[in-house]
Amino acid sequence: MAAETNTDPAYAEVDRALAIWRQGDCVLGEHWFAHRIDLSLPATAVGRTAAEADSDLAEEEVEGLIIVTQTCDIVRNCIERPYVEVCPLVEVSEGNLREIERGQRPAYAFIPLLAARRLVAHLDRVMTVEKPVVARWERTPGWSSDAEGREFAQALARKRARLAAPEDFVELVKKLQSRLSKKHNRNSDEGRALRALREIRVQASPSWNDDPVALMFWFVRKEEDPDFEEKDWSILLDGWLKLVPPTGRFTKVYGVVVTLEDMTAADYVNSDLLDLDHLSSPRDPR
Numbered sequence: 559m560a561a562e563t564n565t566d567p568a569y570a571e572v573d574r575a576l577a578i579w580r581q582g583d584c585v586l587g588e589h590w591f592a593h594r595i596d597l598s599l600p601a602t603a604v605g606r607t608a609a610e611a612d613s614d615l616a617e618e619e620v621e622g623l624i625i626v627t628q629t630c631d632i633v634r635n636c637i638e639r640p641y642v643e644v645c646p647l648v649e650v651s652e653g654n655l656r657e658i659e660r661g662q663r664p665a666y667a668f669i670p671l672l673a674a675r676r677l678v679a680h681l682d683r684v685m686t687v688e689k690p691v692v693a694r695w696e697r698t699p700g701w702s703s704d705a706e707g708r709e710f711a712q713a714l715a716r717k718r719a720r721l722a723a724p725e726d727f728v729e730l731v732k733k734l735q736s737r738l739s740k741k742h743n744r745n746s747d748e749g750r751a752l753r754a755l756r757e758i759r760v761q762a763s764p765s766w767n768d769d770p771v772a773l774m775f776w777f778v779r780k781e782e783d784p785d786f787e788e789k790d791w792s793i794l795l796d797g798w799l800k801l802v803p804p805t806g807r808f809t810k811v812y813g814v815v816v817t818l819e820d821m822t823a824a825d826y827v828n829s830d831l832l833d834l835d836h837l838s839s840p841r842d843p844r
Contacts, residue, residue, distance in 0.1 A: 568690075569636045575693035580629045582700035582710045584647065584672065585692075586622040591646045591685055593618075620646040624669065624679045624700060625692070626714055641686045647677045653743070661757070662742075664720060664833055667713035669700040681717045721830035724766055726806055731832075733801040751794050756780050756818070761829035768807075775799070775813035776821065776829055791815040 595616045623644040625632065631639045650658065650666070655676050659668040667679040701707050742752045759776040762768075777795060792815070799813045818826075 572690050572693040573633075573635045576689060577633055579625065579632050579692070579697060580699075580707070581625060581627060581632065581714075582669070582707060584622050584624045584669065584698040584700050585695040586647075586698050589620055589623050590617045591620045591623070591683065592616065593683065593685070618646075621649060621677055622647040622698075623685075623687075624667075626679070626681070626684065636689050640689055642689060642692055643684050644687055645679045645681055645685075646683055647672070648680045649676050650678055652676065656743075660742075660753075661713065661716065664713075664717050667710055667717075669710070670706045671698075671700055671702060679713075681714065716831065716833070720833050721760075727762075727766070727808070730802055730805055730808055734798060737798070737801055748794060748797075751791075754780055758832040759826070759829040760832045761825070770807050770809040772810035773802070773808055773812065774829070775802070775811070775832070776825065777813065777815045778821070779815055779817055781817045781819065 593616055624647055625642055626645050627642040632642055645667075647669075648666075654663065655668070655673065655678065657663050658666045658678050659673070661668075665680065665682045667681055669678060672678075701710055738752060741748045743749060756778045759778060761774040761776070763772045763774070765771075775798075777791075777798070779791065795813055795815050799811060802811050804811050
């Protein structure tokens with residue numbers, strides 16, 4: 559079927575206005591974010607603002623909104639794609655901003671061009687807006703380079719595609735999780751090394767549901783750090799692996815420090831991002 563086109567001049571104008579918008583673009587200033595609430599719960603439990611009106615639709619004033627719809631769908635005409643999805647912008651502390659930038663808080667996404675204002679996207683909350691409304695907004699870009707745009711898209715993907723870790727694995731990595739979280743921001747050899755890592759991945763062989771299972775941890779470093787401050791990465795690796803000794807059905811535990819170039823495509827797609835923040839209880843960065 560051929561793609562439909564807008565012949566109505568008003569809708570054609572909307573299409574032209576949205577032609578420059580991209581995923582990760584924002585609108586700043588006074589805006590309202592709407593969400594459904596359960597009137598059977600105490601108002602203090604859900605933070606609603608419309609309880610007095612006996613309405614199950616609450617509105618909250620936010621610092622702005624960010625578009626999370628893919629760019630290709632934003633620029634398609636209003637007949638084919640009449641809506642976009644937005645998340646609210648929230649202000650966080652400087653410390654939490656850095657954690658979000660490193661991908662340690664998957665409920666939030668870092669916005670490079672709003673970092674000076676400490677505004678981030680709250681990905682747990684999504685609202686649908688019609689395109690004619692967006693067309694009247696003043697566009698504020700959220701990123702300026704292809705790499706930044708990819709990182710924002712990866713943050714959105716990570717939110718929806720995280721490892722559903724088995725409980726015994728969560729128990730196994732508790733000490734590693736605690737260690738890395740404690741040391742990450744420290745001005746120490748280990749702290750600087752952790753900040754030089756791009757990500758940590760784990761592969762379960764034959765699978766997460768088997769018994770026994772062998773685990774491979776991939777500590778993926780940045781390409782520009784072949785040696786960490788003239789020290790061999792293996793020294794740090796040995797210390798990290800000691801925190802995850804073989805236990806229960808996890809009979810073998812291996813690990814290696816690599817770059818993305820060192821990993822094969824099979825290594826990458828058959829492993830899962832180790833989202834240490836997701837393995838713990840949720841915390842509100844504010």
